[in-house]
Amino acid sequence: MNEKINTNETKDLKNKIVELVIPKNGSVKNDVLSGLTVALALVPEAIAFSFILGIDPTIGLYAAFIMGIVTALLGGRPGMISGATGSVAVIFAPLVISKVQTSGMESALGYLFIAVLLMGILQVFFGISKVGKFVRLIPHPVMLGFVNGLAIIIFLSQIGQFYGADGNLLPWPILSIMLVLIVITMIIAIYLPKITRAVPATLVAIITVTIISYFLNNAGYTVLTVLDFIKSIEPLKTTLAVSMPSFALPNVPLNWDTIKTVLPYSFLAACVGLIESLMTLRLIDELTETRGRSNKECIGQGIANILNGFFGGMGGCAMIGQSMINIRGGGRGRLSGASAAVLLLVFIVWGAPIIEMIPLAALVGVMFIVVIGTFEWSSFRILKKIPISDAVIIAVVSIMTVVLDLATAVFLGIILAALVFAWDRGKDVWASTKSMKNKKVYMLHGPLFFASTSKFKDLFDYENDPIDVVIDFNKSRVYDHSAIEAINTVAEKYTQHGKQLHLLNLSKDCDKLIKKADNIVEVSILDNLIWHVADDKLE
DSSP states (O other): HHHHHHHHHHHHHHHHHHHHSSOOOOOOHHHHHHHHHHHHHHHHHHHHHHHHHHHHHHHHHHHHHHHHHHHHHHHHHHOOOOOOOHHHHHHHHHHHHHHHHHHHHHHHHHHHHHHHHHHHHHHHHHHHTTTGGGGGGSOHHHHHHHHHHHHHHHHHHHHGBBBTTTTSBBHHHHHHHHHHHHHHHHHHHHHEEEEOHHHHHHHHHHHHHHHHHHHHTTTTOOOOHHHHHHHOTTOOOOOOOOOOOOOOOOOSSSSSSHHHHHHHHHHHHHHHHHHHHHHHHHHHHHTTTTOOOHHHHHHHHHHHHHHHHHHTTTOOOHHHHHHHHHHHHOOOSHHHHHHHHHHHHHHHHOHHHHHTBBBHHHHHHHHHHHHHHSOOTHHHHHTTTOOOEEEHHHHHHHHHHHSSSHHHHHHHHHHHHHHHHEEEEEEEOEEEEEEEEEEEEEOOOEEEEEEHHHHTTTTTOTTTTTTTEEEEEEEEEOOOOHHHHHHHHHHHHHHTOOOOEEEEOOOHHHHHHHHTGGGGEEEEOOOOOOOOOBBBGOO
């Protein structure tokens, strides 16, 4: 009997593990094949982001592996791909450059790794503090602007592939072949799914274009490959191959001075990394009609960056481009992200010659497909159907994402959306009136807060109202201290005109904050009113 119970428990545990790695709506084949496509696309980006920092590309490749495997297993969004990213690299670049100039590369890398380690600790803290849930407060226009801005950034990042190391456009024979191969890649990626979805179209496109480029090279034509890309950035490097990452403590003094030096970079990188990750998570939620766990993703991102600090990675976050490749390739489960990371490590440790021969045109073509699929083309169609304020927010966030950075764009978009909301809601306050013998009742409707106080004070006829004036808040709500001050102002004005003011149906917090109580004949407090006024004086 006990053996039977143990067997059933073992089966249940096994089923739970399988479901954790592969959701019911996913499959092993789709996850692995999609992961393979993602792994191929990760290579050039990880290398490129390494050179933003001016460091060995090995550090970017390690980061891509560590971020990918840890977030796939511990993150809150199955199917989302994380790796080394440009947004994080740009933040750490000034730190690395300054330390290289003053202390040398070895010391600079030590500061980079301790900064990435601290970044991860902060992200874990944010996750434990449940900060991730606030991503739900991001308005839809901000989301559209974010997606459009990132699509533009992905597109612009690929334009550099058309230029040589000298900064000039590639020679026409090489450029023309590259353009033809990009078009072939995109045609396969777009039209193959209409014939069959047995394998990811992007993977088929990469393999097909690689075979074509092999024959073109043998025929004497020049086709730029991943190895050419590596050599264009670091001429002395002759191969992509690296060794396995190994554990090591950051080679810097572990004291308060070091923490003070890296903390500003770590904090900004932690915020930018989580914003990009959580926005990508929300986008994938919409595409797959499922829901990820934002706080768990914060913790997963943090653990991954902590390990980056100990294993020589440059840090990173979620990658919208690779995530879109994965989702559109059929990758849904944690196995897709895990297989992408593992296959990437296999390629760069044991299979470098295979990756080195992949033409850049194939990867550029895949990224162009990602751009087309990521950009919200519907945002153009709905411009005439949405409020002009929403259209402005979409445009501002899109532009700021490209011109400045993701975090600034999102924060600015949220602030604009909040101001628009406050302005619109501020116009909703109004009052119905009822006059009796020597008494007038104002039945207030709508929210009373900082944006509606001016209109609230204009509702009353201070000179012509009778001796007794009643303001009934039964259909209204007092939100903040500005509203309380507005009530105090109205009370004072009626006192100046020799009128008696009565306030009905207020909350207890309002009673505590009304300063002109001596000027108010009656204040009716509802004991069962549970809302509170946002005011520091009550803290």
